[in-house]
Amino acid sequence: MRVMYASNDSLWQQDESFCEAKLHCVQMARILNPSGNWGTWTASAWNAVGVCPYVVGDANCNGICTGSDVTLMVAVFKGQASAPPDCLCSHQPTLIGIWVTADYNGDCMVNGADVTRGVNYFKGLAPPPVPCMFFPPNCP
Numbered sequence: 753m754r755v756m757y758a759s760n761d762s763l764w765q766q767d768e769s770f771c772e773a774k775l776h777c778v779q780m781a782r783i784l785n786p787s788g789n790w791g792t793w794t795a796s797a798w799n800a801v802g803v804c805p806y807v808v809g810d811a812n813c814n815g816i817c818t819g820s821d822v823t824l825m826v827a828v829f830k831g832q833a834s835a836p837p838d839c840l841c842s843h844q845p846t847l848i849g850i851w852v853t854a855d856y857n858g859d860c861m862v863n864g865a866d867v868t869r870g871v872n873y874f875k876g877l878a879p880p881p882v883p884c885m886f887f888p889p890n891c892p
Contacts, residue, residue, distance in 0.1 A: 755781045755794055774798040778886055791886045799889070806889050809870065809881035811854035812836065817881060822870035825854050829864065858882030 755777055763776040777798065781790035809817035812824045813836045827833035835851050854862045856869040858881075872878035883889050 755784060755790065758784060770803050774803045782886065795887050806853050808883045808889055809853070809856055809873075811851070813853060819874050821854070822867060822874065825862075825867050825870065829867065852884050852887045855884045856881040858884060860884040860886055 759773070759777045759780040763780055764773060768776070774795070778791050778795045781794040784790060806813075807815060807817055809821055811821035814820075824833060824835075828835050835854070851862045852860075854866055856866040856873065859865070869878050870881070873880060
């Protein structure tokens with residue numbers, strides 16, 4: 753309740769979508785409990801009711817994790833393409849600064865290490881992508 757109240761009081765806007773509300777709640781949970789589990793628990797609660805699910809490693813937001821996701825990530829880093837504007841709430845740079853569907857190694861950042869992990873995964877040299885702990889996917 754504390755997270756919801758604080759989010760509503762200081763972060764939510766009048767026209768807030770459910771996806772934005774989820775992201776703001778997770779952001780507030782991390783502010784209120786920076787070294788604890790509130791962020792993960794808050795994201796899990798929103799995910800449990802089906803708000804903003806995603807497929808881990810699905811950088812192009814087509815519902816599956818394939819090599820084309822890694823290809824898109826490379827193109828984005830080279831400046832030759834843009835990340836999807838909103839991949840079921842996963843790409844909200846103004847709120848959390850992470851393209852979460854492209855986070856292959858679970859460190860809640862997206863950078864070259866994720867591309868390397870993605871390439872190695874598709875070569876059979878690395879385990880499957882790991883979700884960001886603050887934004888776990890809604891598993892069916």
